[in-house]
Amino acid sequence: MELPKMELVYTAPTKAFVLIKIALKSLHKFFLALGASIAKSQQLRADYWILQHMSDRDLKDVGITRGEIKARFDSK
DSSP: OOOOOOOOOOOOOOHHHHHHHHHHHHHHHHHHHHHHHHHHHHHHHHHHHHHHTSOHHHHHHHTOOTTHHHHHHHTO
16 A cells, blocks of 8 residues: 655745744843843942952052942943
8 A cells, every 4th residue: 555645835934923933033132131131230240349348459459449439330
């Protein structure tokens, strides 16, 4: 008994499929931006902590005073 031949037929994507694809790309961009924002925020917090815990002598080497730390981070 011989199996019937099957043909592959191309069908254009449906409108729903296209809309789902667009929505998934938008979600992907959103989560990439969210991750970048969280990373930037975490880095700023870490930098602030490091500066707060430096000695006055080390801060002088960097070129800022203890009083300028908060002002510099508030401007970001």
